[in-house]
Amino acid sequence: xxxxxxxxxxxxxxxxxxGIGFExxxxxxxxxxxxxxxxxxxxxxxxxxxxxxxxGTVTFPEDEGAYAxxxxxxxxxxxxxxxxxxxxxxxxxxxxxxxxxxFDLADLADRLGGTLSAGQKRRLGxxxxxxxxxxxxxxxxxxxxxxxxxxxxxAKWLQETHLAGGGVAVIATHIDLGLKAPELDLTPFKADxxxxxxxxxxxx
Amino acid sequence: xxxxxxxxxxxxxxxxxxFGLGLAxxxxxxxxxxxxxxxxxxxxxxxxxxxxxxxxxxxxxxxxDRIFALDYEDGSLALLATSPLPLEGAAMMKALAHWVxxxxxxxxxxxxxxxxxxxxxxxxxYLFLSLLIGTPALSMIGTFGAALTVGLRRGGLLLxxxxxxxxxxxxxxxxxxxxxxxxxxxxxxxxxxxxxxxAGCFALLPFATAAVLRINLR
Amino acid sequence: xxxxxxxxxxxFMGWTRPVLPWTFGLAGLCVVVGLIWxxxxxxxxxxxxxxxxxxxxxxxxxxxxxxxxxxxxxxSLIWVVRRHHVSALAARAAAPVGVVFTLIALFTGGIxxxxxxGTYWAWDPRLTSFLILxxxxxxxxxxxxxxxxxxxxxxxxxxLCMVGSVFAILSRYAVLFWNQGLHQGAxxxxxxxxxxxxxxxxxxxxxxAGFVLLFIALVLMRTRTEIRARRIRALEARARRA
Numbered sequence: 001x002x003x004x005x006x007x008x009x010x011x012x013x014x015x016x017x018x019g020i021g022f023e024x025x026x027x028x029x030x031x032x033x034x035x036x037x038x039x040x041x042x043x044x045x046x047x048x049x050x051x052x053x054x055x056g057t058v059t060f061p062e063d064e065g066a067y068a069x070x071x072x073x074x075x076x077x078x079x080x081x082x083x084x085x086x087x088x089x090x091x092x093x094x095x096x097x098x099x100x101x102x103f104d105l106a107d108l109a110d111r112l113g114g115t116l117s118a119g120q121k122r123r124l125g126x127x128x129x130x131x132x133x134x135x136x137x138x139x140x141x142x143x144x145x146x147x148x149x150x151x152x153x154x155a156k157w158l159q160e161t162h163l164a165g166g167g168v169a170v171i172a173t174h175i176d177l178g179l180k181a182p183e184l185d186l187t188p189f190k191a192d193x194x195x196x197x198x199x200x201x202x203x204x
Numbered sequence: 205x206x207x208x209x210x211x212x213x214x215x216x217x218x219x220x221x222x223f224g225l226g227l228a229x230x231x232x233x234x235x236x237x238x239x240x241x242x243x244x245x246x247x248x249x250x251x252x253x254x255x256x257x258x259x260x261x262x263x264x265x266x267x268x269d270r271i272f273a274l275d276y277e278d279g280s281l282a283l284l285a286t287s288p289l290p291l292e293g294a295a296m297m298k299a300l301a302h303w304v305x306x307x308x309x310x311x312x313x314x315x316x317x318x319x320x321x322x323x324x325x326x327x328x329x330y331l332f333l334s335l336l337i338g339t340p341a342l343s344m345i346g347t348f349g350a351a352l353t354v355g356l357r358r359g360g361l362l363l364x365x366x367x368x369x370x371x372x373x374x375x376x377x378x379x380x381x382x383x384x385x386x387x388x389x390x391x392x393x394x395x396x397x398x399x400x401x402x403a404g405c406f407a408l409l410p411f412a413t414a415a416v417l418r419i420n421l422r
Numbered sequence: 423x424x425x426x427x428x429x430x431x432x433x434f435m436g437w438t439r440p441v442l443p444w445t446f447g448l449a450g451l452c453v454v455v456g457l458i459w460x461x462x463x464x465x466x467x468x469x470x471x472x473x474x475x476x477x478x479x480x481x482x483x484x485x486x487x488x489x490x491x492x493x494x495x496x497x498s499l500i501w502v503v504r505r506h507h508v509s510a511l512a513a514r515a516a517a518p519v520g521v522v523f524t525l526i527a528l529f530t531g532g533i534x535x536x537x538x539x540g541t542y543w544a545w546d547p548r549l550t551s552f553l554i555l556x557x558x559x560x561x562x563x564x565x566x567x568x569x570x571x572x573x574x575x576x577x578x579x580x581x582l583c584m585v586g587s588v589f590a591i592l593s594r595y596a597v598l599f600w601n602q603g604l605h606q607g608a609x610x611x612x613x614x615x616x617x618x619x620x621x622x623x624x625x626x627x628x629x630x631a632g633f634v635l636l637f638i639a640l641v642l643m644r645t646r647t648e649i650r651a652r653r654i655r656a657l658e659a660r661a662r663r664a
Contacts, residue, residue: 013573014659048286051422067286071279077218078211089207090287132287200656202507203431203649348585352565352578362561362568366582369557370589373596380600397599401592412585419577 001026001168002136007056009039009046013200015054015191016042022184024168029179032172034186040172041140047170048138066134070141072125076114080105080124083113084131091132102157103127104150118145126154130161137162137169155179205293212301226263226306227313233259234317245322252321253331253382260310260335261342261371267306268346269363271298272354285421295413296406299347307339323386330385334395338378341402344409345370351413355420374401429506431649438642445639452632460625476534478626482633484527487555490520490637495587498580508645510576511652513583514566515644519637521559528552547597554593558586572652
C-alpha cells in the first residue's frame, strides 16, 4: 500500500538520509527507530509531501495520506467537538459516533481546546486521525505527553480500528506501543557528509 | 472550504479583538486627523475621502499578520496543507474571513465617520461603494503578504513594508472615486477599475499565496 | 554545450573573473567620455539653458532603475523555472544597484525640476511611479535579508518580484488616472517628432551605454560576492556535520 524506493531527504539544505526503501502492506505498521537528530521527522515530512524529496519516490493511493506531528493544530477557542467537526468537514467525512469514547474525550466534549492539559490535547490531536478516515498515516512521536493508559488507548485504536480496517501507519516513536510491527532503524541510512544532493552542492 | 471560513469567523468572534480592534483603530485615526490639521470644515471635507481610505487601509493592515501566524504556530497550517482542501482555496477563504472581520465592518462604519470629517453629502454612497469593492482586494493582497512572512518571527513590520506598495493602485482608485463623487463628477470609471483589481486579485493571488505557503512549510 | 552551463556557480566564477575588469573599464570610459562630452561640448538648450545637461545623469539612471527591476524579474523567472542558483543570486545582487539608480534618478530629477517647474518635488505620475518603484525595491531587499535559508529566500523573493511587477505596472497606470502631471515626454523614443536634438543625442547614448555597462559590472561583482558567501555557508554546514 505504501512503497518507498531509494528515498533521500534533506534538512536545512543538507542531505540527512539516503537510500531508504521499504514497503508496508495494508494492515501493517512500520516503526522508525534511530537516535535524536537522525532525521525521523524529516523523513515523515518528506513522506507526507510537506517537503520535496532530494531523490527517490514515495507511492501510496492518492488522497489517502495524513500527517500528524508534535503540533496538534488544536484551536484554543474551539471546543473539543468543534475541533473534531472542523477536520471532519475539511475531509468531507462524518464524525464517527464513538470517537470521543475511543480517545476518552467524552467528558471533555464541550471543553475549550485552550483549557485542556497537554495529554488531553494530544488525545484530541490523535482523535483527529480517527475522524478523517485516511488510510496511510505518518505519525511523528504520537505518544508524547500521553500517560500509560492513554498510550494503550491509542495503540488499541491503531491496532483494532485503523490497521484492522486495512490502514497503514509509519510511526516514529521511542516507546513500545505494543504493536506487532517491524522496526526500521534509520542509522544505516544516515547520509555521508560528502553525499551528493542538497541545495548547496553546486557551490562546492 | 466553507468549514474553514466558518471556523475562522468563529475564532475571530470568540478570541475577541478580531472585529473590534480594527474598527477602534479606524475611529482613532479619523478622530486624530482634525487634531492634526485643524478644525476647518472646508479643509477636512476636502481631505476626507483620502483620510477615510488611508485609515481603512491601515486598519486592514493591522490584523494581517494574524491571518496565518496562529495556524502556523499550532500546526494547523501543515495539517491543512496535507488535507484534501486545495491550499489555493484555503488562501481565498482566509482572505474572505479577514474581509468579513475587518473590511466589511470598516465599510459599514466609514460613512458614519464621514460625518466627523464633514464629507460632502454626495460622496457617502461612493465612499460605501468604493470600500465595498476595494477592501476585498486589500484582504487578498494582505493574505499574500501574510503568507510571505509567515515563517518569520518578527514579520509584522516587514509585512507592512511588503504590502503597502501593493496597496497603491487600490488606494488610488478608491480615494479617487470618492473624491469625484464629492466633486459631483462621474466616479464610475474609478469604481470599475477598482472592481477589476479586486477581481484580478481574487483570480490570481490565491495561487501565489498557496505557492508561498508551500515554500514556507518546507 | 548548453548556454546554461555558464550559469553553474563554478563556471560563472571562472568566466566572470577576466570579464569583470574589462566591463568596469569600459563602463568608466563611457561614463566619463559621455559626461564630459555632454557637459562641456554641447550647446545650451534654448529654453532650459545649461540646466538641461543634467539629462546625462538623469535619463540613464532612470532607464537603468527600470531595467534593473526587469532584469530581476527575468532572473527570478529563470530561478523558478530552471532553478539556477546564480540566477537567484544575480537578482539579489541587482536590487541594491537598482535602488541606487532609482535614487539618482529621483535626486537629479529634483535638482532639474527646481529651476524648470519651481519645485523639487511634485506628485507627477512619473515621479510618483519612481517613488513607488523605490518602495518595491525596499520590500524586495528587506525580504531577502529577513529569511535565513537562502533557497527559501530565493523562492519567496521570486514570487514577490513577479507579483510586485504586476502591481508596479498597475500603479504606473493608476497614477496616470490620478494626476496628469508636469513631466515632459520620454526623452528617447523612435516614433516621436519631438525627440531631443542629435547634438544632445550622441553623448546621451554614450552615457546610457556607460550606465548599462556599469550596471552589468556591478551586478557581476556582487553576484560573485554572493556566490562566495554561499560557498562559505555550504562549507561551514558540512564542516559542522563532519
